[in-house]
Amino acid sequence: MTERTADTPRPVVTGLGVTAPNGLGTQAYWSATLDGKSGLGPITRFDGERYPVRVAGEVTEFDDTEHVPSRLAVQTDHWTHLGLTAAGMALADAGIDPADLPEYRMAVVTAGSSGGTEFGQREIEKLWSQGPQYVGVYQSIAWFYAATTGQISIRYGMRGPCGVICAEQAGGLDAVAQARRLLRQDASMVVTGGTDASLCPYGLVAQMSTGLLSTRDDPERAYLPFDGDACGYVPGEGGAMLIVEGEDTARARGARPYGAIAGYGATFDPRPDHGREPRSNLRRAITLALEEAAVPPDQVDVVFADALGVPAADLAEARAISSVFGPHGVPVTAPKTMTGRLYAGGAALDLASALLSIRDGVIPPTVGTRAAAPAYELDLVRGTARDGPVRKALVLARGHGGFNAALLVTDL
Amino acid sequence: MTTFTLDDIRRIMGGCAGVPESVDLAGDIGDLTFAELGYDSLAVLEMAARIQQRMGVRIPDDAIDEMKTPQAAVDYVNRRLAA
Numbered sequence: 001m002t003e004r005t006a007d008t009p010r011p012v013v014t015g016l017g018v019t020a021p022n023g024l025g026t027q028a029y030w031s032a033t034l035d036g037k038s039g040l041g042p043i044t045r046f047d048g049e050r051y052p053v054r055v056a057g058e059v060t061e062f063d064d065t066e067h068v069p070s071r072l073a074v075q076t077d078h079w080t081h082l083g084l085t086a087a088g089m090a091l092a093d094a095g096i097d098p099a100d101l102p103e104y105r106m107a108v109v110t111a112g113s114s115g116g117t118e119f120g121q122r123e124i125e126k127l128w129s130q131g132p133q134y135v136g137v138y139q140s141i142a143w144f145y146a147a148t149t150g151q152i153s154i155r156y157g158m159r160g161p162c163g164v165i166c167a168e169q170a171g172g173l174d175a176v177a178q179a180r181r182l183l184r185q186d187a188s189m190v191v192t193g194g195t196d197a198s199l200c201p202y203g204l205v206a207q208m209s210t211g212l213l214s215t216r217d218d219p220e221r222a223y224l225p226f227d228g229d230a231c232g233y234v235p236g237e238g239g240a241m242l243i244v245e246g247e248d249t250a251r252a253r254g255a256r257p258y259g260a261i262a263g264y265g266a267t268f269d270p271r272p273d274h275g276r277e278p279r280s281n282l283r284r285a286i287t288l289a290l291e292e293a294a295v296p297p298d299q300v301d302v303v304f305a306d307a308l309g310v311p312a313a314d315l316a317e318a319r320a321i322s323s324v325f326g327p328h329g330v331p332v333t334a335p336k337t338m339t340g341r342l343y344a345g346g347a348a349l350d351l352a353s354a355l356l357s358i359r360d361g362v363i364p365p366t367v368g369t370r371a372a373a374p375a376y377e378l379d380l381v382r383g384t385a386r387d388g389p390v391r392k393a394l395v396l397a398r399g400h401g402g403f404n405a406a407l408l409v410t411d412l
Numbered sequence: 413m414t415t416f417t418l419d420d421i422r423r424i425m426g427g428c429a430g431v432p433e434s435v436d437l438a439g440d441i442g443d444l445t446f447a448e449l450g451y452d453s454l455a456v457l458e459m460a461a462r463i464q465q466r467m468g469v470r471i472p473d474d475a476i477d478e479m480k481t482p483q484a485a486v487d488y489v490n491r492r493l494a495a
Contacts, residue, residue, distance in 0.1 A: 071430035071450055134465065136428070137458040 011180045012257035012412065014250050015094025015243030016352045017086035019195060021057030021236050021339045025089060029349075030356050033364045034385045038338040040219040040234055045199045052215045053208055055222040056199050057236025057340030075138040076151055077116025079197035079237070082345075083148035084155065086241040087191050091156070094243040095255060096189065098156040106158035107187040109178045110241075111171030111194030112145030113344035117203035119143060124202070152191055160187045168399030169306070170266070172239070172347030173407045177264045179244045188249050193348035195239030207235055210400055212310050220368060223341075225307035225334050226314050226376050227369040233309040236336075239345015240352040247412070258355035262392070262410040263293030269402035278312070282396065282404040283320035289406040290324070295392055297325045300408070302363050302381075304350045304395045307334035308341075317396065318376035327377035331386060335364040347397035351407065354393035358411050361389050416467055416489040418442055421459070421482050428462045429455035442483035449482075463489060 016026050021039025023029030032039070039057045048054050059082065064073055067085040076084070091098065098106060123139040141147060146164040153162045161182050165174045172194045179190035198207060207213060214232035216222040223234040250257050265288025267281035290297060303325070306317055321332060335353050336342070342349055357363055363386045372380040391411045398404050422437050431437055432450030441449060446456050460476045463469070463485070469492040479485040 069430075069433050070426075071432050071455075074428070074430040075454075133461060137454045137461070141454070 008184050009246035009248040011183050011244050011261040012247045012250050013242050013259060013261065013355055013409070014245055014255040014257050015090040015096065016258065016355065017089030017093060017241040018349065018352055019059055019062060019082040019086045019238040020349060021059055021238055024059060024061045026093065026352070026356070033335050033338055033353065034362060036338070036365050036367045036384060038219065038367055039236070040222065040338070040340055042219070043199060046201055051201070051204060053204060053213045053235070054217050055214065055219050055234050057234060057238070057342070058199060059238045072151065072155070075142060076147065077119035077142050077197070079114065079116060079195055080142070080148045080151055082197055082238055083110060083195040083241065084151060086193065086195060086239065087152045090191065090241040090243050096243060098158060101189060103157050103159040105160050105186060105188040106156070107160035107179070107182045107190040108149045108153045108158050108162045109175045109182065109190060109192045110149045110152070110164055111175040111344035111348065112148065112164045112166050113168055113171060113196050114198035114203055114206070115145050116143035116147060117198045117206065118200040121200050121202040148195065158191065161185070167403040167405070168401060169341060169343050169346050170397040170399035170403035170405040171344050172349070172351065173264070173395060173397050173405035174266060175348070176242065176244065176261060176351060176407060177266070180261055180264070183244065183246050188245065190244045191241060192244055193239060193241035194344035196343035196345045197237035198343065199235065199237050204235070212308065212400070214309065223309050223337055224369050225305070225309040225337065225366070226318065226372045226378060226380055228373045230309045230311050230314055234340040236340025236342045238339065238349070239342050240348040242348065242352065257412055259358045259409045259411055261407065263289040263291070263295065263408040265289040265292065265406045267404045269404065280316040280320060280404070282317060282398065283323055285404040285406040286320060286324050286394065286396065289394065289408045293408045293410070295408060295410070297330070300325065300330055300392050300394050301388070301390045302354070302357060302393045303330050303332045304354050304393065305332050305334045306396045306398045307336060307366070308398065313398070314376065318378050322377045328379040330379065331363055331381050332378045333363055333381040334366040337367045337369065347395060347405065350395045350397070351409065354395050354409050357390045357393055358409065362387050363390060414493055416486055416493065418482060418486055421463070421486055424462045424466065425451070425459055428458050443481050445480050467493065469493060
């Protein structure tokens with residue numbers, strides 16, 4: 001494969017597909033988000049009463065059998081159903097019929113994080129209650145991280161480079177960066193983004209092992225990033241898929257891109273040492289993304305924060321932001337307060353939101369958080385959406401274990 | 413004597429491997445190949461596992477490979493039940 005360099009057309013996003021706890025479909029999600037409507041509530045997907053974490057963001061409107069054909073549904077986890085659905089929406093939004101395109105130039109790169117835990121739990125229950133011969137064959141392909149990528153590839157005949165990126169909750173941005181690399185090679189179009197759905201007992205307990213989840217029962221007070229009362233985060237399911245193409249390809253077929261992928265940076269944190277304050281390399285990810293895009297900090301109109309909702313991590317992020325943009329120097333928002341953190345889907349959904357912000361000239365609000373703690377020195381967009389031209393939006397994402405990513409999208 | 417019928421296999425296939433979009437399972441499917449029905453090798457393996465549990469007959473892997481159509485599967489199971 002040849003890597004095109006200086007003359008490579010810039011990558012643009014031409015299609016979005018959203019499956020989120022506060023809205024199924026891009027329009028439903030976006031209007032709910034601008035209205036500050038939260039999708040957080042008590043867990044209903046299983047009897048969660050006996051678990052310390054009882055609030056989550058569930059995609060309640062989603063009926064798997066309505067969106068995924070029967071033969072495919074039995075082979076795949078709920079997380080893949082959400083991914084297939086979002087990918088279908090994104091292709092339709094982009095005006096692409098995969099049958100019209102060369103199969104080896106269509107690529108798929110999604111982020112994965114939890115894998116098919118709900119499917120896996122059902123099969124593990126059969127194993128211990130009935131025996132190994134009762135475990136279904138599809139466990140072999142349903143659980144693993146690349147399953148969603150693979151099923152999208154098979155369904156649409158996309159036989160170009162396909163892969164999955166696992167960087168916990170930073171992966172949604174890393175996947176888009178990988179999509180960009182593939183466009184520099186032979187791909188003409190990439191389906192990218194991510195979804196996650198791990199709201200089953202096994203999945204929830206696995207998430208709880210980090211100790212970072214909120215155990216508060218009130219959905220309105222359970223996830224409060226940057227608030228003095230922050231107490232951890234609420235998990236959610238869903239995510240977003242995006243169609244990324246070179247600007248020349250997109251223009252040639254008359255597509256109307258949402259915006260361009262202008263800069264990206266990824267860093268990793270040093271291993272925490274005893275007796276030393278943990279250090280964050282998030283700031284370096286931000287400056288790498290801005291440098292690549294040749295965009296000075298004062299031209300950035302909004303930062304979509306990672307917003308973990310854990311005081312030490314909120315402080316580290318706030319310091320990274322204010323050290324680049326100055327105290328209260330840029331509007332910061334966290335619409336994920338309305339969805340919970342979606343793992344592999346979270347950063348992809350934030351990226352979709354950033355592009356919609358550019359399209360509509362409006363910054364969606366952070367809900368729940370009453371006031372950013374003064375020490376954070378953040379201009380947090382709270383409660384209601386804020387109007388104003390948005391030409392450049394920076395999305396930040398961190399993954400448990402030390403992943404940092406920053407991605408800048410710009411208008412065209 | 414217990415016999416295994418096409419209706420039994422229809423129920424098992426629909427329940428464990430899903431219903432194909434292009435073919436009506438209720439129709440005349442006996443002599444269509446599993447491939448024509450939209451069932452790949454994993455789907456046939458899954459179906460065979462459920463038949464073994466439901467009917468209490470053992471179906472070795474070699475026999476699964478030989479079952480190209482629903483009718484062939486029905487005939488195999490009935491031969492085993494009669495044996």
